[in-house]
Amino acid sequence: MSEDLDQRAAPLPEAQWHALLEAARGARERAYAPYSHFHVGAALLDEAGRIHAGCNVENAAYPEGVCAEAGALSALVLAGGRRIVAAVVVGAGTEPVTPCGGCRQKLREFGAPSLPVRIADAQGWRGEHTLAALLPSSFGPQNLSTSPLPASQKDSGDAS
C-alpha cells in the first residue's frame, strides 16, 4: 500500500488538464455515432507527455462499436506509449459520462490504480475519479507473471 502511495505522481498542472480537455473535445466532434447519437471523445496523456485522442466509432452491428477510450488507447500504443498518466472523457447529457466497464479494464492495462480520470461535458469538468475508484480490486498486469510491463507499472491495490 505504501508502495502505491510512493508511486503516485504529483498532481497534473491545470494547463495540461486543459490541453487534454481540448483534445477530447476535438475528438468528440469527429465521433461516428449514427445509431446512438451519443458522441464521446477521450484523451490520454502518456509517460512522454504526449496526448492521444479517440472518438467512438459505431457500426450497424451495434455491439461491435468502439468506445472513445479504446480509440485513444490504440493511438497511444501505436505511438509507442506504454503508460497512461491522466485521462479525460467528454460526453453529453445529464449524467457524467464515465468509462464503461470494458474501457475501465482496458485503461487498467496501462494505467495504475491511482490514474486520475476526469469527466467533462460542453460546460466544463463534471468530476474526477481514480481508476481504483472506477474499478476496485482490479485484475491487472500484476496478476500475471507473463506481463511485459515493468514492475513500476504494476502497482496493485485500491489506492484512491
Ligand SMILES: O=c1ccn([C@H]2C[C@H](O)[C@@H](CO)O2)c(=O)[nH]1
Ligand atoms: O465512456 C464511454 C461511454 C460510451 N461510449 C460510446 C459507446 C457508444 O458508441 C455510445 C453509446 O453508449 O457511447 C464511449 O465511447 N465511451
